Amino acid sequence: CSSDLLYNLDVLQDTKVPCAALISYEDVYVERTFSEETARLLGDNCQVWVTNEFQHSGLRDCPAKVFTTLLAMSKGESGVPS
16 A cells, blocks of 8 residues: 555655754654654755744644745755754
């Protein structure tokens, strides 16, 4: 089944697809270390924005800022926000 590929670590490892992720430093639902491990698995094409500015609901709370920042990061148009 093709849906199995989503969880296949060999497929996810060192992805060729540019991507970006926001990791909330003190997320109440997801351990930061789990998110960081996933980003490392994805490899150098995964840009990571670790912040306390947003919590788990960051995309819902401030969609324009979060989405445009992550999109720009994934395209290589901007670095990680400070």
